[in-house]
Amino acid sequence: MSLTTQGVPDMHRRARRIWITAVVAACGVVLSLLATAIPAQGAPQAAPTARAKASAAVDAMMGFYDQETGRWNPEAPWWQSGNALQALLDFMTKTGSRKYLPEVKNTIAEQRKPLEWWPQGGGEFRADSTDDTGWWALAMTRMYDLTRDKQYLGIAKVDETYMRDYWDDTCGGGIWWDIRSKTYKNAISIELYIKLAASLHNRIPGDKVYLDHALEAWNWFKNSGMINNDHLVNDGLTTQSGGCANNNGTTWTYNQGVVLGGLVELYKATGQQSMLTTARQIADAVIASPLLSPKGILTEPCEAAGNCEFDGTAFKGIFARNLGELDNALPGHPYRSYLRAQADSAYANDRNGQNQYGQSWAGPFDKASIGRQGSAVSLLVSVL
Template structure:
């Protein structure tokens, strides 16, 4: 099935599932009131992870299988990040099951040959980054080998159109966008930082960052628009929505590049973007991170996951900065989401300012990444 058709189908499935879960959720208070209410950042994150695993399907190895495939890769990342922070291995069997099942050739893109090589470069990037975290946890070389295959696959779709960059949509090669190049930067830099003596991946990451920085996708407000107008035959910033995840992944990529090079200008560039998000009236409202689609109430199943991706990557940047300047911002998000956007089953809604609306894997993995970022 073509990716766009799959997205339409999966969105409809997620919506239907969300309606049912929302109806169930209305039967309970929007805040947990039992004696077992989590009181620490660790226990709150653990409760959110346990609730996320309620979406897990053992047979497919996916979370809420009717939701977009990349979201299971992102849920895997959220779970692995939590495991890395806490030392928990409670769900390691589910992690290994997911990798074993989903690394097989994809039903809708068998020509990729498996190992998470999909019909869009960003989908591959999410799973590849999860493999680098799995390597961190296990030191098993096979996971790093998969990530290397994925980097090579994404690199195959770099060409000279617009002076460089990676195509997002593999079949059509019509769109060069922010998320694919950001994921590629982070992946290549992550591989460099895990492979002693590497020079190739570092060169790839630096080249990709320089192209992205010069591409025009980072606008005059230091916010990242969605992509270039390649679909119309041009190479200019398309003025697309400044989704939170496009602001986030680049922060994680620059954090990895800084660890590789020690170049403090990379941290300056990252802070310009992070500060712009906090200052933006459309992305931070009353101190709380907000997706642009929330204002009109039309966020889809993909967009429901975006804010947690920003929080994850902001946390990775913050860990490298003297004084941890973004820790208070992340803690404010976590406190607001826990207090106003959670039901008694520790499922989280779309708006971190509340109220709880419905439960979906996109919303829950987003909350897990947020709550993990403050551990």
């Protein structure tokens, strides 16, 4: 049947009305979706996740990175670049991020070379103080965890041997801190050595040698007197004046921390609950200390005087890293709330607009440095 000339325009008008109606309906759906996806101006924004906070702090830490040397702020103490490397590797291991893996490999390649100030060490992070070597060696065990590349365990083995070479019978054992003059046996060198040797054992199937070394070092340290009656670790022994007693030196937070990580590794190696019991005594003593945790916020003893540069700025993050390792080894995660309180306080009170963190986690922000930033990164990673 043929259509009349009048019917043709009517059909077009009807089709046009149907098309317009459909377009309007579709636009309404799109606008509705946009309204739910984009908050209205002034609407409260969702709080950033713990991972987002840690990631932003890592990005800010990389602002200190020097590609040529592979160090974070080459003017800062060398060990702090090893500590920053550890913080970055901890973040990468926990999150699966590989964003900065090229920088990690660059750092290892550059810094494993013989050191300008200690070429006789022969490279592989062998420095003129045993604690400096220990920081880098522990970072190599974490690099192995991340990559499963045994070359990094090989470097850590070289470093363990190097540190072990400075063990002798003075004061019944222990490792000298200062390789050049051998005047001081202190807490940090032996704590790092315990953690390193136990970490190697736990990553090398069938090992007995590294476990024997770790246990010997722990038994010596436990009986050395450096752990005082308050279950806090003083800085070292009186070897600089010819003695072997506790020198009642400052109870730096990192000395309270590294031993926790070492005891966790020894617990994994032996299954001995006594390792965790001792670790908890030290951790609880820190949390209860009016000097180290005033008003529940971890504080370095040097903060009140404002003289923590450079070394002391990095110490608290080391404690947080190792307390996090202890927390993960315990049922019920008894220290997670304490760590979260530190992270929340630092984020709210000790951070600038560039996600850089200052010294005092209670606030206010003072200034940025690699020690401060690396410390904050380790804190924020500890709660992931």
